[in-house]
Amino acid sequence: MIDLCLTAFLCLYLGLGGRKPFLWVLAYLYVDILAPQLISWGILSHIPTSLIFFTAAFAGWLFFDDKTDSRFTVRQGLLFLLLLYCGYTTLVADFPKEAWEKWSWVWKALIFSIFLPLTLRTRLRIEAALLVMVLSAGSIIIDGAIKTLAGGGGYGTLRFFVDNNTGLYEGSIISCVSIAIIPSILWLAKHGTIFPTDWRVKLFAAGLIFACLLIPVGTQARTGLICIGVLCVLYLRTAKHRILISAGMALAVLVAVPFLPKSYTARMNTIENNQADQSASTRLAVWGWTWDYAKQHPFGGGFNVYLANNLRFETTQAETSGSTTVVKTQVIQDGARAFHSSYFEMLGEQGFPGLALWLTIQLTGIVQMEMLRRRWAKRAGPDEQWQAPLAVALQLAHVIYMVGALFVGIAYQPFVLMLIGVQNGLWSYLKRVEPKLAGRVAQRRMMAVGTPALTA
Amino acid sequence: MVDIFALSIAHGLLVLAAWRLMSRDDLDSEGGPRPKFGSRRKPPLAAAPDDVAP
Numbered sequence: 001m002i003d004l005c006l007t008a009f010l011c012l013y014l015g016l017g018g019r020k021p022f023l024w025v026l027a028y029l030y031v032d033i034l035a036p037q038l039i040s041w042g043i044l045s046h047i048p049t050s051l052i053f054f055t056a057a058f059a060g061w062l063f064f065d066d067k068t069d070s071r072f073t074v075r076q077g078l079l080f081l082l083l084l085y086c087g088y089t090t091l092v093a094d095f096p097k098e099a100w101e102k103w104s105w106v107w108k109a110l111i112f113s114i115f116l117p118l119t120l121r122t123r124l125r126i127e128a129a130l131l132v133m134v135l136s137a138g139s140i141i142i143d144g145a146i147k148t149l150a151g152g153g154g155y156g157t158l159r160f161f162v163d164n165n166t167g168l169y170e171g172s173i174i175s176c177v178s179i180a181i182i183p184s185i186l187w188l189a190k191h192g193t194i195f196p197t198d199w200r201v202k203l204f205a206a207g208l209i210f211a212c213l214l215i216p217v218g219t220q221a222r223t224g225l226i227c228i229g230v231l232c233v234l235y236l237r238t239a240k241h242r243i244l245i246s247a248g249m250a251l252a253v254l255v256a257v258p259f260l261p262k263s264y265t266a267r268m269n270t271i272e273n274n275q276a277d278q279s280a281s282t283r284l285a286v287w288g289w290t291w292d293y294a295k296q297h298p299f300g301g302g303f304n305v306y307l308a309n310n311l312r313f314e315t316t317q318a319e320t321s322g323s324t325t326v327v328k329t330q331v332i333q334d335g336a337r338a339f340h341s342s343y344f345e346m347l348g349e350q351g352f353p354g355l356a357l358w359l360t361i362q363l364t365g366i367v368q369m370e371m372l373r374r375r376w377a378k379r380a381g382p383d384e385q386w387q388a389p390l391a392v393a394l395q396l397a398h399v400i401y402m403v404g405a406l407f408v409g410i411a412y413q414p415f416v417l418m419l420i421g422v423q424n425g426l427w428s429y430l431k432r433v434e435p436k437l438a439g440r441v442a443q444r445r446m447m448a449v450g451t452p453a454l455t456a
Numbered sequence: 457m458v459d460i461f462a463l464s465i466a467h468g469l470l471v472l473a474a475w476r477l478m479s480r481d482d483l484d485s486e487g488g489p490r491p492k493f494g495s496r497r498k499p500p501l502a503a504a505p506d507d508v509a510p
Contacts, residue, residue, distance in 0.1 A: 002460065009467050016474055020483060023474060030470065039463075066485065124483045131473055139466030146458045161459055194473050204469075433486075 003042035010036065010049065014056065021060030025119050026132045028053040028112070032414050033136035033168060039161045054108065061119050070118040071428040075368075075420070078361050083110045085354055086303075093302020102303035106412045113417035120425025123386070124193065129422055131188055131195075134181050137415065138208050140168055141178050145211030148218030158218045168415060175224030176404030177415055178212040179231055183393035185209055191386040220264050223407045230403045231396065238373070238392050281332070283340045283407070285313040290339060290348040300351030310335040342405035358411060362402055365423050369395035372430060383440075387430060394423050 013027040028050075031037075037049045061067075086106060093099030120126050140160050147158060160169050168174050189205035190197060216224020232249050239245050257265075289309045293301065301308070311334045319326050339345040346355040372391035376384060401416050410416065477483050 002463065005463070005467070009471065012471065013474060016478060020478060022483060023477065026474070122482055122484065122486050124477070124480055128473065128477060128483070132470065135466045135470050135473070139462055142465060143459055143462035146462065150458070161463070194476050195469075 003040045003044065006036045006040050007043050010044070010053075014053075017056060017060060021056075021064045022119060022125055022128070024053060024056040024060045025116070026128060028057040029129060029132045029418060030136045032109075032112070032418070033133060034139055035162075035167055035169075038164055038166075038169075050108075054112070057112075057119075058115065061115070065119065066121070067118070069121040069432060071432065073117060073424050073428050075361060075364055075424050075427075076114045076117060078357060078364070079110055079114050079417075079420070082350075082354070082357050082361065083107060083114070085350060085357065086110070089300050089302045089350055089354070094305050095302065095307050098304035098307060099302040105414075106303070109412055109414040109417045112414070113421045116418060116421030117424035117428055120422065120429060123429070126390075126422060126425055126429060127188070127192060127194060129418075129425070130184055131192070133415070133418055133422075134184055134188060134208075137168060137174075137177055137181060138211070140174060141208070141211045141215055144174065144218050145214040148214045158220075167413075171219030172221040172223045172404070172408045173410055173413060175216040175219050175221040176227055176401060176408060176410070177413075178215040179224060179227040180397040180400040180404070180419075182209055182212050182231060183235070183396040185212070187386075187389050187393040191389060217260060217264055222268060223404050225268055226407075227400045227404050231400055234396050234399060281313050282311065282334060282337050285311040285334075286337050286339060287341060287344050290344040294347045294351060298351050298353075300347075300349050300354055303349050305348050306339050306345075307336045309337060311337060339409045341407060342409055342411035345409040345411045361420065362398065365398050365420055366395055366402075368427050369398070369423060372427065376430070381444075387426075390426060394419065394426065398423070 010027065010031075013023055013030075017024040017027065031050050031053050035050075037044045037047075086103065090096075090099045090103045116129070120129060143160050144158055158171060160174070162169055168177060185205050185208055188195070189201050192201065195201050213228065216228060232246075236242050236246055286306065286309060289311060290306075293305070293308070312331065313334075314329050314331050319328065339348060343355065346358045350358070369391040373388045373395065376387035376391065379385075379388075397419055401410075401413075401419070405411065
């Protein structure tokens with residue numbers, strides 16, 4: 001049943017794309033985020049769904065779309081450089097077979113991120129891309145949230161649609177992404193034109209945000225809690241009613257804490273007491289190893305070079321009973337542990353040049369969104385109200401991603417690369433339409449000034 | 457059951473979004489539809505000699 005419905009859904013998008021080829025771009029966003037071929041057991045799992053829509057999206061743009069408004073931005077150039085550099089390190093990788101495996105999906109995610117802004121030529125397209133991204137991820141989030149409410153959560157045990165740990169189906173990654181998209185949900189609910197604001201849109205947005213907040217509880221990923229904290233602080237920076245919102249946040253925390261499962265609060269306590277936690281100790285050991293490796297191999301070791309690590313570290317745990325404290329030390333030997341941090345993932349795999357390039361791509365995104373916010377925030381025209389809030393939403397998503405990336409290896413996460421694509425699309429679009437819009441506003445002002453004189 | 461519910465909500469909205477996008481001209485170009493490739497605007501009809509007032 002699910003299989004037939006998913007196939008019918010994709011056929012519908014494929015068919016409608018014949019009239020509006022941009023729908024193929026949207027369909028690819030959906031396929032790459034939700035991976036329906038993993039959920040399905042029938043037709044979709046046997047055909048290269050992702051490749052079909054990738055080709056359709058690109059061909060649709062190449063043959064049918066108007067390209068006069070498409071612009072190539074500096075950040076797209078940086079992404080292209082990163083792609084070339086990753087290609088080079090894959091050729092000379094320490095673990096060629098494993099490196100080629102990772103390259104097989106990384107190049108696609110990077111190429112699509114470079115390509116996406118070329119298609120985002122209108123405001124509606126930017127909105128549609130964001131909406132499809134939010135709804136596709138929302139599907140996984142709603143599923144996880146309901147299961148969390150029903151008591152099915154737990155570290156590494158919350159099952160989404162599939163028994164798979166890749167892409168957004170991994171607990172820490174979906175925790176980070178679910179918090180990162182909250183500002184975008186708010187933007188879509190307030191400024192959306194596909195689903196204009198009404199009580200149904202507001203109700204769905206509120207429900208989806210609640211579901212997003214439940215995901216870190218359900219997955220018990222500590223990254224998620226840190227991301228929620230960062231979002232709250234950053235949201236207040238640009239919010240209008242700061243005192244009211246911060247009071248609401250405090251109230252929500254007070255109400256929510258008694259309902260949190262004990263296993264969740266116990267795991268969150270390990271953020272503070274990380275010396276006793278093997279997962280945290282492994283991370284520190286891997287990061288130390290990566291730093292040493294990068295000093296010896298400054299140009300990186302290629303994808304999946306973490307397989308070379310062999311770690312030996314200690315965990316200490318203090319147990320106090322009355323006035324006596326016993327400190328237990330345990331020596332742990334481990335190997336081939338993943339980076340558990342995007343920064344160290346880049347450093348180990350792509351070396352210092354790759355890390356510098358990647359950081360430049362990330363930081364320029366945050367800076368560009370800030371520039372857009374400042375440029376559009378004080379404008380009062382009816383066509384000028386959506387730009388600054390969207391820039392803020394994309395900026396917050398990016399900052400939350402960068403915080404989450406401290407503890408999770410998601411340097412090439414396709415969802416985040418799509419987000420970068422949307423940022424580039426918005427930057428390029430606003431740069432292009434600003435003079436036209438300024439002209440229209442000036443004309444309107446002139447008419448407003450001229451009207452009384454004419455009527456007098 | 458939960459899976460079907462979650463998939464239905466998101467996919468229902470995605471279908472509705474696609475449907476609404478089909479009727480929006482501003483998806484492909486803003487400020488009115490562009491002339492199709494190869495099409496030319498017809499020149500204004502010249503006034504027929506009979507219409508000219510004596």
